[in-house]
Amino acid sequence: MAAATAVQTQLAAQQGTASKVISGVTKVTLTINGKEQAVSVEPRTTLLDVLRYQLDLTGAKPVSMDSSSGASTVLVDDQPMSASSLLAVACVGKKIRTVESLGGDKPDAVPAAFVAHDAQQCGFCTPGFVVAVRAFLDKHPRATEEEIRKGLNGNICRCGTYANIIQAAIAVVKGGK
Amino acid sequence: MADIQYSWPDRDSSKVIGGRQIRLDGMAKSTGAAKYAYDINLKNMLVARALGSPHAHCTIKSIDSAQAEKVPGVVHVHVLDHAKPGREIRWQGELLVIVAAETEAAAMEGVSKLRVEYEPLEVFVDEFNLEAAKKAGRTSKDGGKVQLEKEPGDDEDEATFADKELERLFKQSAHVVEGFYGIDAITHCCLEPHGATVYWDNDQLIAYLSTQNVSGTDEGFANDLKIPADKIEVRCQYVGGGFGSKFAPDYWGTAAARIAKATGRPVKLMLSRDQEFKLGGNRPSAYLKVRLGADKDGVVTVWDSDHWSSPGADGPGVPQGVIPYVFAPKNYRRAVTKVTTNNGPARAWRAPNHPQGCAITQTAYDDMAARMGISSYDLFLKNLGTDDSPGVAGAKPSVYAAEMEIAARLIDWKAKWHPHGKGARRGDIVDGLGMSLHTWGGGGHESTCTVKIHPDGGVESFCGTQDIGSGTRTVCAMVLAETFGLGVDAIRINYGSSRFPVSGPSGGSTTVGGVSESHRRAGQEALAKICEMVAEKLGVPAAELIADDGRIKARGDAKKSVAWKEACAMLGMKPLEVTATFRPSRNKSPLSDTKVGGVQMAHVEVDTRTGLIRMRKFVAVQDMGLIINRRLAESQIYGAVIMGIAYSLFEQRISDPASGAFLNADMSKYNLCRLGDIGEIVVEMYEPESERSRGVIGLGEPPVIGPGAAISNAVCNALGFRVPVLPLTPQRVLEAIKNNAGRA
Amino acid sequence: MKAFEYAAPSTEAEAIELMTERAGTVEILAGGTDLVGLMKQMLVNPDRVVNLMEIRSLREIEPTPSGGVSIGAAVSLEQILDSHYLDPYASLKQAINNISSMQLRCQGTLGGELCQRPQCWFFRGGHGLLGDDGRAVAQGDNRYHAVFANAGPAKFVNNSRLAPALIVRDARLRIVGPSPDAEQWVDLADFYRIPRHGEQRENVLRAGQFVSHIELPDPGSFQCATYEVRQGAGPEYPLTAAAARLNVQSGVVRDAKIVLGHVAPTPWRSEDAEHELIGKPLTAETIEAAGLAAIRLATPLSRNEYKVTLAQVSVERAVRMAAGLPPGGF
Numbered sequence A: 001m002a003a004a005t006a007v008q009t010q011l012a013a014q015q016g017t018a019s020k021v022i023s024g025v026t027k028v029t030l031t032i033n034g035k036e037q038a039v040s041v042e043p044r045t046t047l048l049d050v051l052r053y054q055l056d057l058t059g060a061k062p063v064s065m066d067s068s069s070g071a072s073t074v075l076v077d078d079q080p081m082s083a084s085s086l087l088a089v090a091c092v093g094k095k096i097r098t099v100e101s102l103g104g105d106k107p108d109a110v111p112a113a114f115v116a117h118d119a120q121q122c123g124f125c126t127p128g129f130v131v132a133v134r135a136f137l138d139k140h141p142r143a144t145e146e147e148i149r150k151g152l153n154g155n156i157c158r159c160g161t162y163a164n165i166i167q168a169a170i171a172v173v174k175g176g177k
Numbered sequence B: 001m002a003d004i005q006y007s008w009p010d011r012d013s014s015k016v017i018g019g020r021q022i023r024l025d026g027m028a029k030s031t032g033a034a035k036y037a038y039d040i041n042l043k044n045m046l047v048a049r050a051l052g053s054p055h056a057h058c059t060i061k062s063i064d065s066a067q068a069e070k071v072p073g074v075v076h077v078h079v080l081d082h083a084k085p086g087r088e089i090r091w092q093g094e095l096l097v098i099v100a101a102e103t104e105a106a107a108m109e110g111v112s113k114l115r116v117e118y119e120p121l122e123v124f125v126d127e128f129n130l131e132a133a134k135k136a137g138r139t140s141k142d143g144g145k146v147q148l149e150k151e152p153g154d155d156e157d158e159a160t161f162a163d164k165e166l167e168r169l170f171k172q173s174a175h176v177v178e179g180f181y182g183i184d185a186i187t188h189c190c191l192e193p194h195g196a197t198v199y200w201d202n203d204q205l206i207a208y209l210s211t212q213n214v215s216g217t218d219e220g221f222a223n224d225l226k227i228p229a230d231k232i233e234v235r236c237q238y239v240g241g242g243f244g245s246k247f248a249p250d251y252w253g254t255a256a257a258r259i260a261k262a263t264g265r266p267v268k269l270m271l272s273r274d275q276e277f278k279l280g281g282n283r284p285s286a287y288l289k290v291r292l293g294a295d296k297d298g299v300v301t302v303w304d305s306d307h308w309s310s311p312g313a314d315g316p317g318v319p320q321g322v323i324p325y326v327f328a329p330k331n332y333r334r335a336v337t338k339v340t341t342n343n344g345p346a347r348a349w350r351a352p353n354h355p356q357g358c359a360i361t362q363t364a365y366d367d368m369a370a371r372m373g374i375s376s377y378d379l380f381l382k383n384l385g386t387d388d389s390p391g392v393a394g395a396k397p398s399v400y401a402a403e404m405e406i407a408a409r410l411i412d413w414k415a416k417w418h419p420h421g422k423g424a425r426r427g428d429i430v431d432g433l434g435m436s437l438h439t440w441g442g443g444g445h446e447s448t449c450t451v452k453i454h455p456d457g458g459v460e461s462f463c464g465t466q467d468i469g470s471g472t473r474t475v476c477a478m479v480l481a482e483t484f485g486l487g488v489d490a491i492r493i494n495y496g497s498s499r500f501p502v503s504g505p506s507g508g509s510t511t512v513g514g515v516s517e518s519h520r521r522a523g524q525e526a527l528a529k530i531c532e533m534v535a536e537k538l539g540v541p542a543a544e545l546i547a548d549d550g551r552i553k554a555r556g557d558a559k560k561s562v563a564w565k566e567a568c569a570m571l572g573m574k575p576l577e578v579t580a581t582f583r584p585s586r587n588k589s590p591l592s593d594t595k596v597g598g599v600q601m602a603h604v605e606v607d608t609r610t611g612l613i614r615m616r617k618f619v620a621v622q623d624m625g626l627i628i629n630r631r632l633a634e635s636q637i638y639g640a641v642i643m644g645i646a647y648s649l650f651e652q653r654i655s656d657p658a659s660g661a662f663l664n665a666d667m668s669k670y671n672l673c674r675l676g677d678i679g680e681i682v683v684e685m686y687e688p689e690s691e692r693s694r695g696v697i698g699l700g701e702p703p704v705i706g707p708g709a710a711i712s713n714a715v716c717n718a719l720g721f722r723v724p725v726l727p728l729t730p731q732r733v734l735e736a737i738k739n740n741a742g743r744a
Numbered sequence C: 001m002k003a004f005e006y007a008a009p010s011t012e013a014e015a016i017e018l019m020t021e022r023a024g025t026v027e028i029l030a031g032g033t034d035l036v037g038l039m040k041q042m043l044v045n046p047d048r049v050v051n052l053m054e055i056r057s058l059r060e061i062e063p064t065p066s067g068g069v070s071i072g073a074a075v076s077l078e079q080i081l082d083s084h085y086l087d088p089y090a091s092l093k094q095a096i097n098n099i100s101s102m103q104l105r106c107q108g109t110l111g112g113e114l115c116q117r118p119q120c121w122f123f124r125g126g127h128g129l130l131g132d133d134g135r136a137v138a139q140g141d142n143r144y145h146a147v148f149a150n151a152g153p154a155k156f157v158n159n160s161r162l163a164p165a166l167i168v169r170d171a172r173l174r175i176v177g178p179s180p181d182a183e184q185w186v187d188l189a190d191f192y193r194i195p196r197h198g199e200q201r202e203n204v205l206r207a208g209q210f211v212s213h214i215e216l217p218d219p220g221s222f223q224c225a226t227y228e229v230r231q232g233a234g235p236e237y238p239l240t241a242a243a244a245r246l247n248v249q250s251g252v253v254r255d256a257k258i259v260l261g262h263v264a265p266t267p268w269r270s271e272d273a274e275h276e277l278i279g280k281p282l283t284a285e286t287i288e289a290a291g292l293a294a295i296r297l298a299t300p301l302s303r304n305e306y307k308v309t310l311a312q313v314s315v316e317r318a319v320r321m322a323a324g325l326p327p328g329g330f
């Protein structure tokens, strides 16, 4: 018998059977920003809907049907992904971090640099961009300006904050965070 | 109390104004704490989604919602009035039926189960093709104007005279250019779609609306819902883009209110992405045929143009007033045709009509330079005229000339310019320079502000304005901080509710002018009252007191002063409340003004085998009167230039000629500029004392006007011939190369 | 999205079983970058979704005994970039880097990249895979559609950005199912097909089958490159692309393979271009002749003639890059 996957294990614990197929509304636990969160989802529920409607974590934004804008970017096991095209059930057992985890009393260096370099106007694209920059710089902490210009093209900003975002990213690299 | 002289502190004594204060809500935006209409979650809330018409032109035969109502989770189905059987639908995406459900997924499933029968009607969307539009009966005359230095004789027919006179002027011209230029329709593409989250508190409607017009949209709800406006509160702390498209509640906003009423539950209704593209607003296209003649120096003396423009199904097209743009030749005839299509109706788009006017006419001026073999810089300069005898509209010729000089230095025009098509080649790549001029009004709108000073020294303001991303909150705080000699953090700004004193909509770059007026006025008046109290205590005339550094001080005598808190404590138990209003009038206000000018230059590279264009450098020099926040002003200009690059190179609404469908109505297919596309952008703010002393002038729009012409001119300079229609896609560049075979 | 059942098996066999139970109404989920959007827009409406991402064997990159590399279908594109095993296949990494969104590369998988559905705006607009049997495309705006092999109802282009790079490398696919232990190997070049009617899909997979692995042979001493005509810096699909593989000895091309992307309903091999190269000295004239030969069979639609030029230039530039020359343009 194959090893059970995370979602199966959770359901088995709830229902006493190792059900392979999930349908209808199901209770699952997601690990979000370091906290275990019990949510109820259908298979079709996206991670973005869970974050926004059940947990009131509205930093990740719904912008496109096709995950091409980057506005819903979150970190899944430290990889940047679009919450709008992830099924919530597929995220059980994974470590999810949203932009909200970069805020709080001691904000992360990336949002701080966004503020210092005014890398936001209307701000609707900003949370997705902040997470994308965080992920990019985690992977390329010494990125050059050229690499930054090549590396941050998964997000769209309609207000045109790109020039400021480039400066913010350069500042984070310089600050070594 | 003596009349108050409203004024700004001069450059040297300003502590806050003109500085680089960081945006006050930057951290909220950068960490997801900022709540937009889309983000408001209310207890027991329903989520609504709508069915949009799949056809661009049809009549509704029947609607059957029985299956939709059976979908688990669906609570309410609302058929819009304009979708009742028999009604005509004139563009794709028009909402027909709204389904409200417990979850978004259920609402969408409900929408998919609606059964609507349509009778398709003939479709026309090919606005580029004037002949086809005429054949389809979709054209109408849309104004025009003739102005000639010579007047017709008494018995002469005006039209015949104009024909003859123009012919004579062209014959007399040393150089004549004939050309065709155009710019396609684009959409606003706000990242936060239009929509609202609403609820009823008994008979009161609370609407969290994604809007640029907090103070004006309560009326919109009231008129449509037929309830008194005082029963409505519109709220908006953050709006995810508007660009001129979010001034009204829209019928879907009021429908949300109706559904909330019918179900007794809060409702969130936001447009889907494709609906946002199709309904959320677009900027009219414009195409122009022109003949222009210049004297031997290159001064254009005669202009004869015919242009057509399409606002989609409804609304005004690009008017004759922006033709030619900024330049004002002595003799002209300009005629306009409007083309109506089965596309969603146009809405105001950042600097309405100016970007199109600039892009389709300053390109013609540039072609005149190319014809004469001279630098566009020299030709533009000659056509400016002088301050006494201007050849341009908007800003003064001397302002443009000074800005041109700065821009040329920043882009190294002299060293980098080469005659059109005569540059060095690097592999298949050629480069070129181009420029443009623009102007905009930007006078402040009507705005009322209440300033409240608490006996403990706390300062707040209330104003029914909004921050669309241009930094209104920060600007208001800076104005009051400067006025009271306090730090920006000491000021609490309250805005974003229609319950607050009325302030104008954020359109036309009127907000910063308007709110800095109302905040400064209310602030100065409040300060005068505080000073009166302090005057008695210090034994110094109130007029001799100033607010500085957290104290009220006697001018020139540092020993005589009281701390701000101490001064406010004199109020006793009651806070001081002062309300002031700014109303734009013919008399110039000492605090604000109107009319700015700007110059932009672009340096591009073109790959002559693929038609790809890359931005190397873009320089924007901008006049904006008195600058309140240099950092935010710069951001506005960067953003405007980037939007400009998008519409110059990438963005266009693509309508299917056969079905009328909006084919690229999704983010992956509606090409926008990305971070790697912008090249180097240099922003320079032109603020000599002569301009600063005019007071505050709005800036949101002007810098978005010029990129189209500047970039098109740079591409023309690189290639040696014009790619006539924006956006300059590889397809179009290659077609132009083919049409000019051997010249690239 | 229509409601559906969901399963995330942990072995291939389990996955096959879950798929065959509901044969014909199942969709495979990998990264979801394409599938979830298609389901949201109700263009794809499965009764059951089987997620491959929990199958460990599908998430590994391993060297093969014959000196090549095997890549699990559920390996993310970013993982490929990061893998040293794939360093010898620089042109594959180059092609992945062209997908300039880190999010898409981290979430998207190699299997999903190869099996993604066409971006044709008539398909995505609800007119079916063939766009009303090809009529919508023929009569409508077809600026991004096929310029080769477009005589039948299918006029969309295959969007895979990695298939051309992998085909010139003679990549093979391991396909498993529909019976629990069935496996077969297929050349990637033979994996795609042009559907003749709306019931057919764009590849040879039958119900109950999926791609488990992609295998690259020994990198050999070839010189490979991929060139894409990308309008901007974003991850948007290129207008045309070409991958080239050359074996050049003492200045003469001994062997060549040229595959174009985004020009036909399948990746498009150009033997005509290859013939122009093989046996010739690698000069500017040879390269130009290869570009011209590549478009000899082009049959542009009403609005996409420019793509023929771009296809020609793509071939020339891919060859130049494979030869170690600068592409000449962007």
Ligand SMILES: Cc1cc2nc3c(=O)[nH]c(=O)nc-3n(C[C@H](O)[C@@H](O)[C@H](O)COP(=O)(O)OP(=O)(O)OC[C@H]3O[C@@H](n4cnc5c(N)ncnc54)[C@H](O)[C@@H]3O)c2cc1C
Pocket (backbone or CB within 6 Å): A066, A067, A068, B668, C027, C028, C029, C030, C031, C032, C033, C034, C035, C036, C037, C052, C073, C074, C099, C104, C107, C108, C109, C110, C111, C112, C113, C114, C115, C116, C117, C160, C161, C162, C205, C209, C210, C211, C212, C235, C236, C237, C238
């Ligand atoms: C708007 C948009 C723009 C994009 N732009 C680009 C782009 O420019 N270039 C680019 O390369 N990518 C682009 N992508 C990503 C694109 O979807 C793929 O590149 C991605 O790698 C798909 O991987 P996935 O794992 O997310 O696939 P999924 O979405 O999970 O699956 C895609 C399809 O393949 C099938 N499938 C997946 N795995 C297998 C398998 N092992 N066997 C059989 N069938 C399988 C699925 O059933 C589905 O039909 C874009 C995606 C979107 C939505």
Ligand code: FES
Pocket (backbone or CB within 6 Å): A120, A121, A122, A123, A124, A125, A126, A156, A157, A158, A159, A160, A161, B191, B240, B241, B469
């Ligand atoms: S700040 Fe408005 S979309 Fe980026």
